[in-house]
Amino acid sequence: MTPGSNIPLSVARVTVDVTAPVRLDVSGLLLTADGKVRSDDDFVFYNQPNGPGVTHRAASGATPDAITVDTAAVPAAIEKIVVTASPDAAGTTFAGIEPTATVRADDGSVIATFTPPPLGTETALLIVEVYRRNGAWKVRAVGQGYANGLAGIATDFGVSVEEPAAPTAPVAPVTAPMPPAPVAVAPVGAPPVPAAPAAPPAVPGKINLDKGRVSLRKNETVSLVKGGKPLTRSVKMGLGWEPAWNGRAIDLDASVIAYGPDRNMIDACYFGRLQILGGTIQHSGDNLTGDGSGDDETITVHMGGLPPEVTGLVFTVSSFNGQKFTEVAKAYCRLLDAQTGEELVRFDLTGSEPKTGVLMCKFIRQYSGEWEMTAMGDYVKAKTVRDLVKPAAQAL
Structure with missing residues (x-):
């Protein structure tokens, strides 16, 4: 699939596997017609793995993180389920580690796959969405990135920032020795400060019209x-x-x-x-x-x-x-x-x-x-x- 493309679902229950070269935090958001969750209960992730018609499966061995959607059990007020991901290691971006979403039927057969275009400073990503249109269910490739992590997604969709932020806090100390990922190259040369200006060109010209022409x-x-x-x-x-x-x-x-x-x-x-x-x-x-x-x-x-x-x-x-x-x-x-x-x-x-x-x-x-x-x-x-x-x- 390509960004923005969609395909109809011929089965009522699908699982979205999300894989990447690094460990991920994968979640699902149940959204109403106004694009918001009804409450924090509509945020499904590893610390809250069950929601109405939506479940989270944590990665284990060769089995990746996944969100399963049983469209027959999704409440009528919910119009879409958005599958999101962010790198588990604190401060890591998606540059060079773009995830792949594989949509599967219950028998394991592949319905669709989607890998977003190359990313840069994004630390969280809306990968795909399973949505209802005129009584039928479809899946759409999204690939929308956020530079402010899961908190940015939470804010956009009405989830209390404190709720999703809390689970990642205990993980940060465990991975604290690994901040070399975003900073690794810079600290090797004593002047890490000059390295900072080099980061913006990764997303050149990403500006709006507020400052004039x-x-x-x-x-x-x-x-x-x-x-x-x-x-x-x-x-x-x-x-x-x-x-x-x-x-x-x-x-x-x-x-x-x-x-x-x-x-x-x-x-x-x-x-x-x-x-x-x-x-x-x-x-x-x-x-x-x-x-x-x-x-x-x-x-x-x-x-x-x-x-x-x-x-x-x-x-x-x-x-x-x-x-x-x-x-x-x-x-x-x-x-x-x-x-x-x-x-x-x-x-x-x-x-x-x-x-x-x-x-x-x-x-x-x-x-x-x-x-x-x-x-x-x-x-x-x-x-x-x-x-x-x-x-x-x-x-x-």
């Missing part, structure tokens, strides 16, 4: 959140370019491809299809030369109106006539507030390759509902939107 570099990410609230108003993605070295007119085409949770293309908006998804995405029309200052083409996205099945947007530029990006100068994309015209995020493409397409940036809908924008700048062989569908999907 954000300038991104390749592979950096900004959370489209302002004042603690996800961006739901209309935005414009402006894309611009100029002919290089006073060369001939350059005819490039900007487009955006919308994807679902399985990286399946839902629709594409470009010069030949100026409006998609009920008008929630609109294209300004074709620019045939690239001459002049300002945006050459714009794509408006009504963020609050995007259908829930859309979980990814990839903005691209391609050359239908085969002109390569070595003939293009000053290519960029910038995100604007559609109402005020305020520039929110900008990414200037640096370097070039003799190819006919480029993946400029992508929007990914997070498990919590907000969107994140990541600068890409990846060159591909593509002249049309159809050529871009596969490489864009692979980049999600």
